[in-house]
Amino acid sequence: MENEIGDTGKDLLEAARALAPQIRESADFIEQYQRLPEPLVTAMATAGLFKMLVPRELGGSQVEPQVYVRVIEEIARIDGSAGWCVMIPSCVSAAAGCFGEEAAREIFGPPRSYVAGSGTPIGRAEATEGGYRATGRWSFNSGCRQATWLWGSTAIYEDGTPRLDANGTPEIRLMFFPVSDCTIIDGWNVIGLRGSGSHDLTVTDIFVPSHRSLPRSSPVTPRHPDPVYAFAAGSVPITSSGVDSNTAWTALATIGFAAVSLGIARGAIDAFVELANTKVVRRGPSLLRDDPIIQFQLGQAEATFLAARALVYETIRTVWSTVQRTGTGTADQQVLLRLAGTHDASQAAQVVETVWKAAGASSIFASNPLERRFRDVHVATQNIAVGSPNYAVAGNLLLQNSSSWTSS
Numbered sequence: 297m298e299n300e301i302g303d304t305g306k307d308l309l310e311a312a313r314a315l316a317p318q319i320r321e322s323a324d325f326i327e328q329y330q331r332l333p334e335p336l337v338t339a340m341a342t343a344g345l346f347k348m349l350v351p352r353e354l355g356g357s358q359v360e361p362q363v364y365v366r367v368i369e370e371i372a373r374i375d376g377s378a379g380w381c382v383m384i385p386s387c388v389s390a391a392a393g394c395f396g397e398e399a400a401r402e403i404f405g406p407p408r409s410y411v412a413g414s415g416t417p418i419g420r421a422e423a424t425e426g427g428y429r430a431t432g433r434w435s436f437n438s439g440c441r442q443a444t445w446l447w448g449s450t451a452i453y454e455d456g457t458p459r460l461d462a463n464g465t466p467e468i469r470l471m472f473f474p475v476s477d478c479t480i481i482d483g484w485n486v487i488g489l490r491g492s493g494s495h496d497l498t499v500t501d502i503f504v505p506s507h508r509s510l511p512r513s514s515p516v517t518p519r520h521p522d523p524v525y526a527f528a529a530g531s532v533p534i535t536s537s538g539v540d541s542n543t544a545w546t547a548l549a550t551i552g553f554a555a556v557s558l559g560i561a562r563g564a565i566d567a568f569v570e571l572a573n574t575k576v577v578r579r580g581p582s583l584l585r586d587d588p589i590i591q592f593q594l595g596q597a598e599a600t601f602l603a604a605r606a607l608v609y610e611t612i613r614t615v616w617s618t619v620q621r622t623g624t625g626t627a628d629q630q631v632l633l634r635l636a637g638t639h640d641a642s643q644a645a646q647v648v649e650t651v652w653k654a655a656g657a658s659s660i661f662a663s664n665p666l667e668r669r670f671r672d673v674h675v676a677t678q679n680i681a682v683g684s685p686n687y688a689v690a691g692n693l694l695l696q697n698s699s700s701w702t703s704s
Contacts, residue, residue, distance in 0.1 A: 305363035311343035312370040319374045326377050326491035327668070330484055331441035336378075341408050345371070346385040349528070349548070350392045351520055354405045361527055361548065362612050365555040372559025373566070376672030377491025379559050383552040384439045384492075385410045388447070391510060391544040393518050393525030399507045403445050403472055411472070412439040413447030414497065415512070415543070416680075421450040421471060423459060427505040428452065430471045433481075438494040440480050446497055447472045449512050461513050468513040470543065471504045488671030516544045527619045532630040532689075547615070547630060550637030550681045554608050557644035557682070560673045561601050567665040568594065568651035571658060590654055597650040604643035611636040628693065634681070635690040641682035648673045 301309065318336055325333050332340075340346060348364050350356020357363075364386060372379025388411045392404040403411060419432015434448040452459045452467040461467040481496040510516055518525035530546040543549070572585040572594070584590055615629045652659045652670045659666040676682070 301360070301363045301366060304357050305359055305366065308344060308348060308357060308359065308363060308367050309370060312345065312367050315339060315343065315371070316374050319371070319378050322378075323375055326375060330490050330493040330495075331439075332378060332381050332491065334442070337410070337442045338408070340382060341410070345382050346410050347389055347404065348386045349390045349524060350404045350409075351400070351522070354392060354401055355407060356389065356392065356404070358522055358524065360524060361551065361616055362609060364548065365551050365608070365612065368552055368555040369559040369562070372556040373563040374559075375491070376556060376560045376563075376669065376676065377489050379556045380489055380492045380676070381439045381442070383556055384412050385443075387545045387548045387552045388412070390525060390528035390548055393520035393522065394510060394516050394529060394544040396507055396519065399472070403508070406444065408444060410439065410443045411445045411447065412437055412443040413470075413472075414438075414494075415449040415470075415541075418468065419448050419450040419471070419499070421452055421469065421504065422456075423452060423454045424503075427503060428469075428471065428509065430473075430502050430504050431500050433496055433498045435483075435496050436494045437480070437497045438492040440475075440478075440495055440497060441493045443475050445472055446475055446478050448497060448499070461511075463514060465513055468511075469509045470512050472508045472510075473499055473502060473504065477502045486675060488668075488673070488675035510544060512542055515542050518544070523616075523619045523623065526624050527616060530625060530630045531627060532634055547625065547633050550634045550686075551608055551612060553676060553679050553682045554637035554640035554644075557641040557673055557676045558601070558605055558608070560669050560676065561644035561647040564648040564651050564666055564669040564673070565594070565597060565601065567669065568655055571655055571664075571666070575655075575658060584655075593650055593654045597647045597654075600643055600650075601647045604640045604647075608636045608640045628697075631690055631693050634686045638682045638684070638686040641677045641679075642684075645673045645677050 322333050322336050344357055347356035348359050352358045368379050368383045371382045389404055392400040414434040414436045421428035421430040430450050432448050447470050450471050452469055458466045479498045484493055484495050515531045516529045518529050528548045529544045531542045532546055575584040577584055611633055615625050619625050648669055652666050655666055658664055
């Protein structure tokens with residue numbers, strides 16, 4: 297894998313690895329204060345981790361999707377919340393390839409740029425001269441405490457009436473707000489991924505110029521010619537009934553969430569191996585590592601992990617090859633990416649659960665790294681982008697056209 301990511305990718309991966317000691321030292325702060333400490337945010341920004349997908353002319357790295365996934369996986373291997381807080385702004389930064397230059401430079405150009413937000417629930421924006429006046433409250437704004445810009449999904453109204461888009465459906469757009477226009481409401485009382493700080497966001501009658509919004513109810517067309525933006529933007533059904541999700545980062549969301557889950561699983565295996573090499577089992581003088589049942593369980597967990605990981609990277613390669621060759625991905629491939637990401641998240645949770653159980657009573661203590669990873673990975677699987685309904689979407693597509701995957 298690392299032979300395929302190029303020099304820029306290798307530099308980003310090494311920068312991520314170099315942050316491991318600082319991330320470990322920040323673990324208690326991340327958990328307690330539900331955010332990354334500012335020195336760590338600064339270090340990550342300096343390393344370019346938040347701007348991996350920003351165009352080079354705006355100071356980003358403009359990397360391939362497999363680099364984005366690999367770097368997130370490496371950070372999440374150390375800490376799930378840290379990986380999540382790198383994934384969110386780097387994923388959303390693909391919007392820089394869809395905005396016009398003015399908005400792209402304003403939002404994503406600064407070195408410390410960190411963009412977060414949420415697509416649910418939907419706010420409301422009244423069309424006005426030059427833009428919109430937006431009001432709303434959105435949940436699940438991961439990374440909002442360290443953000444410079446926040447975004448929310450809004451229904452568009454004109455003279456008090458819902459405005460219809462070109463397809464005759466109610467128009468929905470993504471509005472981007474400077475953090476100074478927003479109010480963050482604490483409410484992230486959860487069992488895992490506490491450090492993601494996914495609090496609520498509110499805005500009240502805020503003016504958003506037209507150039508700082510993007511379509512949500514219809515597909516987004518990239519302006520930047522690099523194929524990574526064509527890979528990222530797309531439309532995918534979010535239910536088997538055919539309701540679509542459209543963003544400038546549709547393809548990157550699911551594989552990003554999968555990368556976090558894979559990193560947590562890899563970190564759990566690491567932690568279990570370290571424990572097994574030191575823990576003496578009560579039923580005998582041998583170490584936990586000498587138990588044949590434990591050896592079997594660890595081997596099975598490793599195989600599950602490697603198979604899941606191979607699926608998502610192979611799927612990325614397939615879709616990326618199509619985009620490079622044709623300039624666009626297919627709708628079927630968007631579903632396939634979501635299927636791979638969903639399965640990866642599910643399998644990652646299974647891996648963590650296997651080693652958590654194999655560790656015995658040791659894993660129930662907050663001082664044991666397996667305890668936190670167990671909580672984190674199960675929260676990660678609850679995100680809609682990797683939710684079980686995605687299996688139904690893929691199954692529905694296969695029933696309609698059994699050659700969907702092989703013809704992509």
